[in-house]
Amino acid sequence: MAYYYSCHQPTPLNHSVVKIEIQQELTLERQAFDAQMRINNGLSNLQLENVEINITFADEDGNGIRATSDPNDTSAAFFIRVDSMDGITDISGSGTVPPSSSAEIHWLIIPAPGSGGVVPSGTLYYVGATLEYTLGGEAHTTQVTPDYIFVKPQPLLTLDYFLPMAVYADDAFTPEEYNGLTV
DSSP states (O other): OOOOEEEEOOSTTOOEEEEEEOOOOEEETTOOEEEEEEEEEOOSSOOEEEEEEEEEEEETTOOBOOEESOTTOOSOSEEEEEEEEESOSOOEEEEEEOTTEEEEEEEEEEEOTTTTOSSTTOEEEEEEEEEEEEETTEEEEEEEEEEEEEEEOOOOOOOOOOOOSSOOOOOTTOOSEETTEEO
16 A cells, blocks of 8 residues: 655745655565655756755654664664665765656665664654755755654564484495495
8 A cells, every 4th residue: 555645845836746655564674665756846947956865764753763774873773775766867966856757766774783772563653854955046945744664573482392312314434335325
């Protein structure tokens, strides 16, 4: 099931539509999911310039949650990295979306161990974004309405097993040929 949220920049031109989507509603800790953003530039003569996108995470109360792209940072609740970009080459402040075109960005997001909480139903998180860009020399900022994901805790398994007292197997000192058979 897909959920689409859109946010229109309140200008007389109504020049762009931005959507963020998480098709998956549920994941386990340490199991990656995809977040997709689509930016549609509806103007035929101006491009969106200096595009910068910052993904935001919040808990169900709206409190900010820390995410990182550093795989060695164990203090963050989420690991995030850009997985692919189409129609734009940069989202850190120098990207452009040409007139009458669209850009699509995918992020790979991995919940860290512990981010699912302790209850079996999991923890609700919202994933949104702040989009900053320049249009005709004027700076714009758009807060993209977040989508949601439930993160369930990683299953904790305890395995009990035993080894029999006597183990029957081939004798390690048996010659390779034994009673006329190759072992």
